[in-house]
Amino acid sequence: MCEEERAVILNASDVCKYYGDFCALEGVSFSIKENEFVSIIGPNGAGKTTLINVLTGLFKPSRGKVFFKDRDITGIGPEKLSKLGLARSFQLVNIFPEFTVMEFIKVAIISRQGKGTQFYHLLAHDKEIERQAQEVANLFGLQGKRNVLAKNLPQGDKKLLDIASAFALQPEVILLDEPTSGVSTSDKNKIMETLVSASKKIGIKSIIQVEHDMDIVFSFSDRIIALHQGKILADGTPQEFEKNEEVVCTVMGQKECFKIFSGLGKDEGSS
Amino acid sequence: MIPDILNILISGIFYASILFLVSAGLQLVFGVQKIFNLACGSFYALGAYTGVSFIVAAQSLGLPPILSLIPLLLAGFSLFFIGPIIERGLLKFIYGRDDHFQLLLTFAIVLMFEDVIKFVWGTSPQLITKVYQAYGQIDILGVTFPVYNLIVILSSLIFAGLIGYMLARTKFGRIIRATADNREVSEALGVNMKMVNVKVFTLGTVLGTLGGALVIPATAAITEMGVDLIVLAFAVVVIGGLGSMKGAFFGAMIVGVLRSISVATYPELELLIIYLIVIGVLVYKPEGIFGGTGT
Amino acid sequence: MLSFMAIVLFILVLPRFGFQYASYLMLTFFGYGVAVLGWNLLFGYTGLLSFGHALFFAVGAYTLAFLMNKFSIFHMEAILLITVIISGALAALVGAICIRYTRVYFGMLTLAFNMLFYSFLLKFYYITGGDEGMNVSRPYLLGIDFLGIPKMQFLTGTYYYYAWAVLVIATLIMYGIVSSPFGHCLKAIRDNPEKATYLGIDIKRYRWYAFIISGIYTAVGGVLVAPVVGLVDPSMAYWTHSGTFVFMALLGGFVNFLGPLLGAVLYIFLQDTIMSLLYYWRFVFGAMLAFIVIAAPGGITGFIGSLMNKEETGV
Numbered sequence: 001m002c003e004e005e006r007a008v009i010l011n012a013s014d015v016c017k018y019y020g021d022f023c024a025l026e027g028v029s030f031s032i033k034e035n036e037f038v039s040i041i042g043p044n045g046a047g048k049t050t051l052i053n054v055l056t057g058l059f060k061p062s063r064g065k066v067f068f069k070d071r072d073i074t075g076i077g078p079e080k081l082s083k084l085g086l087a088r089s090f091q092l093v094n095i096f097p098e099f100t101v102m103e104f105i106k107v108a109i110i111s112r113q114g115k116g117t118q119f120y121h122l123l124a125h126d127k128e129i130e131r132q133a134q135e136v137a138n139l140f141g142l143q144g145k146r147n148v149l150a151k152n153l154p155q156g157d158k159k160l161l162d163i164a165s166a167f168a169l170q171p172e173v174i175l176l177d178e179p180t181s182g183v184s185t186s187d188k189n190k191i192m193e194t195l196v197s198a199s200k201k202i203g204i205k206s207i208i209q210v211e212h213d214m215d216i217v218f219s220f221s222d223r224i225i226a227l228h229q230g231k232i233l234a235d236g237t238p239q240e241f242e243k244n245e246e247v248v249c250t251v252m253g254q255k256e257c258f259k260i261f262s263g264l265g266k267d268e269g270s271s
Numbered sequence: 272m273i274p275d276i277l278n279i280l281i282s283g284i285f286y287a288s289i290l291f292l293v294s295a296g297l298q299l300v301f302g303v304q305k306i307f308n309l310a311c312g313s314f315y316a317l318g319a320y321t322g323v324s325f326i327v328a329a330q331s332l333g334l335p336p337i338l339s340l341i342p343l344l345l346a347g348f349s350l351f352f353i354g355p356i357i358e359r360g361l362l363k364f365i366y367g368r369d370d371h372f373q374l375l376l377t378f379a380i381v382l383m384f385e386d387v388i389k390f391v392w393g394t395s396p397q398l399i400t401k402v403y404q405a406y407g408q409i410d411i412l413g414v415t416f417p418v419y420n421l422i423v424i425l426s427s428l429i430f431a432g433l434i435g436y437m438l439a440r441t442k443f444g445r446i447i448r449a450t451a452d453n454r455e456v457s458e459a460l461g462v463n464m465k466m467v468n469v470k471v472f473t474l475g476t477v478l479g480t481l482g483g484a485l486v487i488p489a490t491a492a493i494t495e496m497g498v499d500l501i502v503l504a505f506a507v508v509v510i511g512g513l514g515s516m517k518g519a520f521f522g523a524m525i526v527g528v529l530r531s532i533s534v535a536t537y538p539e540l541e542l543l544i545i546y547l548i549v550i551g552v553l554v555y556k557p558e559g560i561f562g563g564t565g566t
Numbered sequence: 567m568l569s570f571m572a573i574v575l576f577i578l579v580l581p582r583f584g585f586q587y588a589s590y591l592m593l594t595f596f597g598y599g600v601a602v603l604g605w606n607l608l609f610g611y612t613g614l615l616s617f618g619h620a621l622f623f624a625v626g627a628y629t630l631a632f633l634m635n636k637f638s639i640f641h642m643e644a645i646l647l648i649t650v651i652i653s654g655a656l657a658a659l660v661g662a663i664c665i666r667y668t669r670v671y672f673g674m675l676t677l678a679f680n681m682l683f684y685s686f687l688l689k690f691y692y693i694t695g696g697d698e699g700m701n702v703s704r705p706y707l708l709g710i711d712f713l714g715i716p717k718m719q720f721l722t723g724t725y726y727y728y729a730w731a732v733l734v735i736a737t738l739i740m741y742g743i744v745s746s747p748f749g750h751c752l753k754a755i756r757d758n759p760e761k762a763t764y765l766g767i768d769i770k771r772y773r774w775y776a777f778i779i780s781g782i783y784t785a786v787g788g789v790l791v792a793p794v795v796g797l798v799d800p801s802m803a804y805w806t807h808s809g810t811f812v813f814m815a816l817l818g819g820f821v822n823f824l825g826p827l828l829g830a831v832l833y834i835f836l837q838d839t840i841m842s843l844l845y846y847w848r849f850v851f852g853a854m855l856a857f858i859v860i861a862a863p864g865g866i867t868g869f870i871g872s873l874m875n876k877e878e879t880g881v
Contacts, residue, residue: 056764077763078763078764079763079764079766079767079768079769082764082765082766083766087764087765088764090764094758094760094761094764095758095761096753096754096757096758096761096762097757097758098753098757099753099754099757103750106750107750107751107754107762107765107767108765108766110747110750110751111751111765111766111767112766115747116747116748116751116767116768116772117748117772117775118746118747118748119742119743119746119748119749119775119779120742120746121742121746121747122742122745122746123745123746123747123749123750124745126747129747162761165761165765166764166765169765169766307670307674361856361860364860365859365860368863370669370670371609371615371669371673372859372863374615374617374670374673375812375816375855375859376855376856376859376860378809378812378855379852379853379854379855379856379859380852380856381806381852382806382809382848382849382851382852382855383848383849383852383853383856384852385848385849385852386846386847386848386849386852387849389845389846390846390849498804498805498806502677502681502805505674505677505678506678509674509678513670538689539685539689539690540689541685541689542681542682542684542685542689543682543685543686543689546678546679546681546682546685547682549678550663550675550678550679550682553663553667553671553674553675553678554663554666557667557671
């Protein structure tokens with residue numbers, strides 16, 4: 001088993017976050033290894049968004065630390081973190097409305113290549129940036145819309161674009177905040193498959209996602225972390241989850257409970 | 272020595288009282304409509320020039336100079352109609368737009384008012400004589416103070432009290448505070464935003480015109496006075512905190528007294544000192560002394 | 567691009583056809599053009615509205631006056647170079663404080679620094695000449711002393727071409743800047759600063775760079791205008807003069823690269839025309855600005871652009 005030999009790439013250690021009296025996160029600890037696809041699940045208000053914000057360095061936790069590749073990244077902020085190799089996408093689409101698809105992706109590439117301070121040559125003449133942006137667009141199926149303004153894209157494509165730009169940073173770890181939310185059910189699988197194949201091509205080592213759709217979670221995850229009222233309720237493989245009735249019913253709601261434990265509608269195997 | 276210091280202080284507090292009135296108007300409008308109204312200086316100037324006209328008219332009707340406060344207050348209040356004209360005629364089109372454009376619109380209003388004033392009153396300074404002296408001086412504990420200064424300070428305190436009472440105790444005041452805190456929720460709760468906008472802006476206008484009218488016995492009305500004032504009013508609200516009434520009060524005190532001290536000692540440094548403090552506040556505590564939301 | 571060349575040529579030959587007065591007005595346009603290009607780098611491309619750029623304009627103008635009157639440096643090239651250095655340093659200092667804030671606070675801070683400089687110019691009259699300002703004569707262009715020629719002829723002759731050349735060069739450089747990867751990042755910061763941060767862009771640093779470039783440009787504008795006016799005085803630093811740059815950019819349209827230049831030339835000619843017809847030109851301009859803000863925020867180029875209705879959608 002090569003489980004133990006895989007390096008830990010992201011590590012949260014006893015993370016707590018209080019807003020006054022309200023405890024959003026308590027004693028959250030876990031490790032993410034390379035080449036893992038981890039889903040974080042939990043009902044609304046469980047602290048998922050807070051956890052993501054802490055993991056991506058946006059918030060400083062009240063207590064505890066976060067390590068990325070053995071480096072303390074607690075509260076260093078999203079900009080520095082992107083440079084270190086951890087990128088993130090957003091639940092509510094976060095786009096540059098006035099940019100075309102290509103221009104949008106180029107921002108990430110310029111940033112990654114450190115060309116942001118080049119005032120002295122024309123962006124349009126930079127074939128390298130153009131080529132790389134085109135590759136990313138292709139990976140996400142957006143090449144046909146390369147000159148469409150981001151604000152004019154359909155919702156699903158906006159989401160893809162947001163994610164594509166994060167991928168264009170070629171991070172080692174990517175954190176996806178509800179990548180399929182607001183997307184029609186028929187598109188969800190398509191998006192997830194695009195994501196997984198893109199991450200392989202780009203060389204992303206680990207994917208962490210926050211997701212509500214249990215079909216997606218079970219189909220794609222190597223591991224699931226369930227959050228409830230700011231604490232980790234369970235942390236294990238999909239198979240382990242399926243056996244744990246208490247967790248499933250608390251975290252995933254009655255519908256899933258019924259689905260899984262009455263033997264109906266069992267998922268057709270994972271990825 | 273001490274009498275001089277006290278006189279500088281009173282003169283400073285006098286000017287602070289005027290500044291407070293104008294700044295209070297600025298804060299109300301910013302708090303509710305989230306617009307930084309550059310035209311508050313124009314209202315101040317308008318009030319001043321109108322004050323002169325009212326006094327001149329009153330004097331020709333034989334009004335004794337000592338009662339001059341009445342036409343001045345009348346001048347300030349009578350200009351209230353400017354508020355709805357500007358609010359309904361111009362401002363309402365840009366609510367909800369990018370705040371850059373809101374600032375620019377008030378700048379456009381400043382430009383327009385400059386010429387309106389020139390058109391009505393011309394370009395030479397307008398002065399009223401006899402009024403300031405008519406109020407004479409008063410002797411308190413061996414120090415003489417101009418009575419007019421004390422009257423204005425008192426009036427300003429009364430207005431401050433009225434505003435405070437209104438905000439804390441009346442329904443309108445509660446609506447103002449709620450809207451300043453969270454506009455959308457207030458609207459959702461059924462507050463008639465149109466009426467609130469007009470009323471608040473009118474109140475802000477009147478505070479400005481009152482400030483201008485009340486200052487007129489002590490200074491001349493000149494073309495640049497509106498534009499000059501915005502520079503100081505802006506210092507007041509930054510130091511005190513954007514949107515805060517308490518901030519307007521203390522900010523005005525600080526600016527008024529500093530200005531007075533500077534004018535008496537090193538006049539070249541007047542704006543410099545005030546603005547160094549503005550920059551200092553913006554760097555160390557950008558929300559101002561009483562900053563944050565709400566009034 | 568072709569139309570741009572045509573306009574360049576047209577302006578170049580204007581004085582030859584004897585349009586003396588128009589040429590004189592164009593001189594101020596050359597300076598203001600450079601100045602407003604700089605201003606719009608901050609607003610149109612980075613999303614920061616400065617109400618204090620008159621500060622840099624005055625710095626440029628006064629630098630020229632100082633160098634010529636107090637240090638006997640008459641060479642325009644040297645003056646321009648020194649202005650770039652001084653204004654760049656000043657912009658770096660002022661900008662370091664201002665760009666940490668956005669929106670109203672940014673505007674207010676720029677206004678504060680602007681008025682600080684104004685009060686310095688006004689009050690320290692033994693250095694700056696106070697409200698009387700300082701007279702400015704003619705600088706040497708390319709090392710040649712033109713004091714022998716009558717002033718108007720110099721201005722609408724050699725100086726005209728010189729200033730025009732400076733504007734063209736400045737425009738080309740600015741075009742390069744906004745079309746560069748740096749310019750692209752600025753637009754990203756303007757569009758969505760949060761997302762830009764998440765893509766690894768140091769928004770404070772880039773805003774700072776934009777501020778510095780912007781300040782330098784506006785100062786150069788001041789240098790170009792000073793000899794035309796013949797006098798530098800504190801009114802150049804009054805905050806309402808900052809409003810002039812804003813007006814010009816908005817009139818022409820701040821989204822289009824050449825919009826501010828169009829706005830500058832229109833403003834200058836309009837102001838001249840209206841001022842001669844009507845005493846109350848400020849009212850007209852105020853009304854115009856109000857109209858633009860309410861009905862046509864994209865300015866003239868924005869209006870034309872929406873008329874042409876580019877194809878943007880795609881599903």
